[in-house]
Amino acid sequence: MLTERPGVFSGHPKEECGVFGVFGHPEAATLTHYALLTLQHRGQESAGIAVAGEREILHHKGMGLVGEVFGERVLKELSGRAAIGHVRYSTTGSSLAVNAQPLVFRHRLGALALGHNGNLVNAHLLRNRLEAEGSIFQTSLDTEVLAHLVARSKEPTLEKALTEALQQIQGGYAFVLLTERSLLGLRDPYGIRPLALGRLKGAYLLASESCAFDSLGGRFIREIEPGEMVVIDGAGIRSFQALPVAGRALCLFEFIYFARPDSLLNGLSVHSVRKELGRILAQEAPAAADLVIGVPDSSLSAAAGYAEELDLPYEIGLVKNRYVGRTFIQPNEKLRNLAVRLKLNALRKVVEGQRVVLVDDSIVRGTTSRHIIRLLRQAGAKKIHLRISSAPYRFPCYYGIDTSVISELIASQKSVEDIRAEVGADSLAYPSLEGMLRAAGGRERGYCLSCFTGTYHVPVPDGAGKLVLEEK
């Protein structure tokens, strides 16, 4: 049966994955557990931790939320001073226990654990070749391709074997890797997926987002550069350019939706960028209204910016139930409506008789916007002006976000006016691409815009897609 975590009714692109690593702390597994709780928004299907024990790499992983997979007893058994952790939403490979990460394997240079955020666009081609040459795969993860390439390399050190493997893979990725003696972090040559370096007293930390450092009482040092590999071991930290920088193309959607507002990306606060997006949207598409509300949680910063810019009251008009766990995809419209109501409710006291600006961060299929607008109308809203804080999402993402079917993207099929009519809003507007870039510090900072423009930095081979490794 297909199952989904909260998010299925959010109408957003699905989250990707979160990775974390720590080196040089006596409670490495516990720290990783806390960090994964902080990164839980990046993936809710499975969680895993691998620890460099005295003689081997120990690991535990399973399906579910971090709090469901890890308890005190398991964490006690994962004793060691270095660890990596992973939370997953499947972008390649099914949501199955065998696909939970970190992947742990042994090769000629020792044991290695791998945690991956992103998507390797040529994984299916590499896997075809490796299988033809005799490799046996245990998962349908693109990540396993990297493991095979490393294991088959004749290079004398792990760093060289990894570099050789990286030269063969293409896509958007951030990896954390653990050996019995070291922690490694690396990022794709465009820096599409984020990875940051931090410190906690004497320990080094790596994380998809800097909010994980804050939650541990650590501090953010810097972002890992595109194509950079860092190696942290008993001698300290070394860094080198494993692959030449191909450009700068951080996923703009990290700012719009994926990242937590308390994280820093590309040197900017996610909350501030979202607020600026709201301001620019208000300049470009003002609405005659009595108040502004946002869809919780990811659109609240943009809604606050929109309200501030037009000097309108900013209100809480929708209440989210944070305690709804796993919900199943519902087979009919009536049950889907009920499931949305379980997660979101409109505050009648606030919206009744009012002209409301509703700010959301994106429209993917349009179903959720329609449900939310219906909720607000039932609660008595007089007018609903829908304002989206990102440009129309018109093309699939192949770099680690799960929206790979163009026919499901409403903005690739319909005009703005048709979308407005379909979701039932009184007006609908998006910001311009230039406005979005301005909010994120300018084009020169380097962003991936492929899902807005259809221009892909890393060429996407035929056949790339979420389940390609299972459909072979």
Ligand code: SF4
């Ligand atoms: S295509 Fe869109 S969602 Fe995918 S990495 Fe680029 S900006 Fe992010």
